Amino acid sequence: MEGKGLKLYGTRCSGFCLMVELALKLKGLTYEFVEEDLRNKSAALLRYNPVHRKVPVLVHDGEPICESQVILRYIDETFSEPPLLAGAPLRRARVLFWVDFFVHTLMPASRTAVVSQGEELTRALEELRRAVKTMEDGLQRDFPGEGPFFGGATPGLLDVVCGPSSVGVPAVEQLLGLKLVNMETAPFMSSRMTAFAQLDAVKETLPPRDVFFEYAKKIREMVLASARK
Numbered sequence: 001m002e003g004k005g006l007k008l009y010g011t012r013c014s015g016f017c018l019m020v021e022l023a024l025k026l027k028g029l030t031y032e033f034v035e036e037d038l039r040n041k042s043a044a045l046l047r048y049n050p051v052h053r054k055v056p057v058l059v060h061d062g063e064p065i066c067e068s069q070v071i072l073r074y075i076d077e078t079f080s081e082p083p084l085l086a087g088a089p090l091r092r093a094r095v096l097f098w099v100d101f102f103v104h105t106l107m108p109a110s111r112t113a114v115v116s117q118g119e120e121l122t123r124a125l126e127e128l129r130r131a132v133k134t135m136e137d138g139l140q141r142d143f144p145g146e147g148p149f150f151g152g153a154t155p156g157l158l159d160v161v162c163g164p165s166s167v168g169v170p171a172v173e174q175l176l177g178l179k180l181v182n183m184e185t186a187p188f189m190s191s192r193m194t195a196f197a198q199l200d201a202v203k204e205t206l207p208p209r210d211v212f213f214e215y216a217k218k219i220r221e222m223v224l225a226s227a228r229k
Ligand SMILES: N[C@@H](CCC(=O)N[C@@H](CS)C(=O)NCC(=O)O)C(=O)O
Pocket: 014, 015, 016, 038, 053, 054, 055, 056, 066, 067, 068, 069
């Protein structure tokens, strides 16, 4: 499908930007990707996102839409097939609950782990492992018997949101030289993330692990160096 006039301002390894790319690809849309240098943001990015000055920004026929979760909803409502958020209102509410939990609890804990060491790293890992256990138990409770994707028979919003982690987590584990989470303790999440990662649209969207590794390494070194100053 031709996503007329779709332009995505982003950076290659940002989880938030990758979620948007995955949604666009699953919808079969074509778009132009504009790579931003976050240390030297373009005038266009600042004009399109004057409030947060962050990526991703999706520009559709000249109109900017900011914030990854808002963009995902916009894409799903504008290009309705295949739907990312499907089912009865209660199911949709539960999906949105776990999307919110993933973005606001799991992702911050793993970001802290990437840029910390010593006791702070230990605390971040504990928090991350607790959050994964909470989410695993909650998903098993809320979506019994569904699969093979978080979305059920077809990939949905939660697949898109968790999708970048299938490359991000192994890259961070390699960087830190430790296991972030033992995914054998989270079979529901693990099997769905594996099924999603095997889709062609996902394989062609997510950067290779070594590219992700270098990105995480650069961020870690930068943050640890500035903390030493
Ligand atoms: N809440 C935002 C977070 C986006 C975000 O943190 N983007 C980062 C890249 S991963 C960014 O643009 N950072 C630049 C900055 O903070 O100046 C969303 O969901 O889109």
